[in-house]
Amino acid sequence: MNALKITMLCFITIGLFLIFVHEMSEMAAAEVSQSGMAMDSVAKGKAFFNNPALGSSTNANSCNTCHPDGRGLEKAGEKKEFHIMGKKQESIEEAVNICIEMPLQGKALDPEGEDMANIVTYIKSLKK
Ligand code: HEC
Numbered sequence: 001m002n003a004l005k006i007t008m009l010c011f012i013t014i015g016l017f018l019i020f021v022h023e024m025s026e027m028a029a030a031e032v033s034q035s036g037m038a039m040d041s042v043a044k045g046k047a048f049f050n051n052p053a054l055g056s057s058t059n060a061n062s063c064n065t066c067h068p069d070g071r072g073l074e075k076a077g078e079k080k081e082f083h084i085m086g087k088k089q090e091s092i093e094e095a096v097n098i099c100i101e102m103p104l105q106g107k108a109l110d111p112e113g114e115d116m117a118n119i120v121t122y123i124k125s126l127k128k
Pocket residue numbers: 049054061062063064065066067072073075076079082083084085092095096099100103104119123
């Protein structure tokens with residue numbers, strides 16, 4: 001092996017190493033921002049959960065009034081069917097909306113909307 005070949009091999013090795021380091025740092029950054037986003041959504045959902053004005057509620061109830069700190073909702077994130085106040089709901093979004101319409105005397109949220117997504121993320125975070 002002559003000096004030129006050795007030099008080229010060195011460059012290739014260093015190049016591959018730099019690509020590897022770069023990829024790893026991008027992966028780490030993506031992970032941090034994902035968990036950051038999830039945290040943010042849980043915090044927002046929790047704030048809604050404690051807010052008596054959620055869904056333009058017309059009484060003093062918040063979700064927290066009947067489900068203090070989310071107690072009793074630990075399994076709700078995994079259920080496919082709910083029975084609340086004599087009615088059947090087929091998604092967690094419907095369940096949340098029934099609890100907004102009846103106990104909170106408010107207006108249902110957009111089931112696809114961001115506020116609903118945050119509340120659902122909060123409820124799912126209660127899983128033990
Ligand atoms: C006046 C009391 C009351 C208030 C206020 C209330 N809920 Fe409920 N909630 C209930 C009752 C009663 C049930 C049905 C029995 C049960 O599963 O605990 C229920 C059930 C649920 C369930 C289904 C639980 C399961 O595992 O089947 C979810 C999810 C839920 N509520 C979310 C909410 C959210 C979100 C709010 C705020 C918008 C809220 N609740 C406000 C009384 C209330």
